[in-house]
Amino acid sequence: MLKTMMSGGVVLNFHGKRTAQEIDKKVRPRQTQIIKKLCVGTQEDQARNMIIEGENLQAMVTLYKERGQVDLILTDPPYNTGQYFRYNDRWDNDPNDPELGQVVKLEDGSRHTKWMKAMLPRLNMMKAMLKPNGVLAICIDDNELFHLGMMLDEIFGEENRIAIINWQKSYAPKNDSKHVSTATEYVLVYAKDKSLAKTGLEERTDGMNKKYRNLDEDPDGAWRSSDATVSTPSAKDRYAIQSPFTGELHYPGSRAWTFPKKSIKYLLEQWGSDFVEVDLNDGRPKALLLKGSLIPKTIQRAALDNNPVVSDQKIMSSPVIAAAKSEAEKVLKKGTWPQLYFGDLGTGRPAVKRYLNQVKKGKVPLTYWAADEYDEILEIGSQSWDHEESGHSQSGINELNSIVGKGHGFDTVKPLKLFKKIIHLWCPSNGLVLDPYAGSGTTGHAVLELNYEAETNRRFILVEQGSPERGDKYARSLTQERLKRVITGERPNNKKNSPVMANPLGNGFQFRMLTKKIDSKTVLTMRKDELIDVVITSHWENGKRGGSCLIRVEEHGYKYLVGKNEQNEGYFLIWNGGEQVGQLDTETYATVIQEGKKAGLKQPFHVYARYEIYQSKNVIFYKIPDKILAHLGLNENNDSFNEEGDE
Structure with missing residues (x-):
């Protein structure tokens, strides 16, 4: 605690904490x-x-x-x-x-x-x-x-905290306080390792899907208009592109274009004209201009940051722009517009088509679920869920x-x-x-x-x-x-x-x-039905802890068969007919083989018994009580197997 505090950390301390930290180990x-x-x-x-x-x-x-x-x-x-x-x-x-x-x-x-x-x-x-x-x-x-x-x-x-969810437990004020009515409670969400944990998506709503239309009869299906820029700018993607409809120069402002330059050039040329890289001396990377287009003589860099569209009447009225506009309008009229487009009439800012069949099949959990649409899962942090959602x-x-x-x-x-x-x-x-x-x-x-x-x-x-x-x-x-x-x-x-x-x-x-605490004495003095319960509930195989559930066999007519696993392998408990566990010998082995065949079970057969007098490659042997105690996490090297059990 002192080391943590001296290193600048925050520590919660209370009377009895040291004891509480050790309780689960006892x-x-x-x-x-x-x-x-x-x-x-x-x-x-x-x-x-x-x-x-x-x-x-x-x-x-x-x-x-x-x-x-x-x-x-x-x-x-x-x-x-x-x-x-x-x-x-x-x-x-x-x-x-x-x-x-x-x-x-x-x-x-x-x-x-x-x-x-x-x-x-x-x-x-x-x-x-x-x-x-x-x-x-x-x-x-x-x-x-x-x-x-x-x-x-x-x-x-703290680094593994995923969310503090504030959910609305009531939607009407109550007279439960003279100051503020309590209407919310909380869910604290932590990951064992946040870098490995995943947050899923909520199911999409009909309202979200209605935002997707198909204005140009695109064979890829419904789409919606999305920003062509991203909020994490990369210097190499902050350049001008020229509209094939108007000749205007469009900048991403303080942001950056969402696609690499090679892809932007390809999408622009799908409007019917060639584009080339040109240095505009604007303090940005080379622009993408229509081939043969005039180059503006002066561009005020300060103005570009505040106005992402630059118009130059001389350039816009040139024959190159007129020819490009004619080709672009043909594509616009024909349909199936390129993914980078300039609005329904070709006169808008660059935008990107986002297809419904490419978005995640769900919505990102955000405050009041009021989010529009996102392509990446976001950290939900401190959130509020109203009663309609929670x-x-x-x-x-x-x-x-x-x-x-x-x-x-x-x-x-x-x-x-x-x-x-x-x-x-x-x-x-x-x-x-x-x-x-x-x-x-x-x-x-x-x-x-x-x-x-x-x-x-x-x-x-x-x-x-x-x-x-x-x-x-x-x-x-x-x-x-x-x-x-x-x-x-x-x-x-x-x-x-x-x-x-x-x-x-x-x-x-x-x-x-x-019921009572378990140790070797407890196991060895159990009744048969009690021991079967322990075998069924505690058994696991190496590498198959949580997924190795045993299915109990309740049919009459079996002397030793008590269960089977998902692979249809049989589990047997050797009981000597009296009040204690028996041993695996030639006689009991023969009965195990007979019962396994009768039940249609696969080998190897798993046998719990006190001693193993007879060995076979068809049998996996589990010694009682050692294996049962080991399946419960008790180790004979550091646990007292013979501790007196309570009633």
């Missing part, structure tokens, strides 16, 4: 139990998405195979308004404690410190979960905006009410439009979205709806603990229920049942619950 992974009755969809669909019920820091540590595999983290943490944020004082000494703690009231003098102590280790883990080109988009209001921004600057680096808070609540009914008690719902927009901008069409503060499940809903509308293939992981002390675990009663209903199309009605009333979005998810 959290141990936990056993995950699949709750089958809460899963939705086929086994293939369930393998794609998941809801995890449990403490989010412990969940992210447990998701070791997804570390470095997430494209976008989109999340809405508690805002520390005295109503929702909870802090467990025991986290300072034992970050593995699963309890949420008490609500931190506005009167608590240390409420900002507690909020930062809770957020810092989670932000560190979020960064670790992202791909090198991944992006974090985190919602916040003015209570902790500045503290969160400084923590993100410190963790991600939705508003009441629409988020109305959306939730329409799906699960009223009375859910969850009144901090972000609008679906806002989350869909963020996902569209910063998650690729086949990417993975993580939300460690899932709440009502808006992130998962947005992913499902985008997949349905655009036939994309995005996946989601949602983490939500809920409020068990109030008898309401949101992960089950709200997050799971909402996503189940948008997948199936079920909606509530006055008869308190849920008939299908909306278009089902399809897809599915797996519902997992975090």
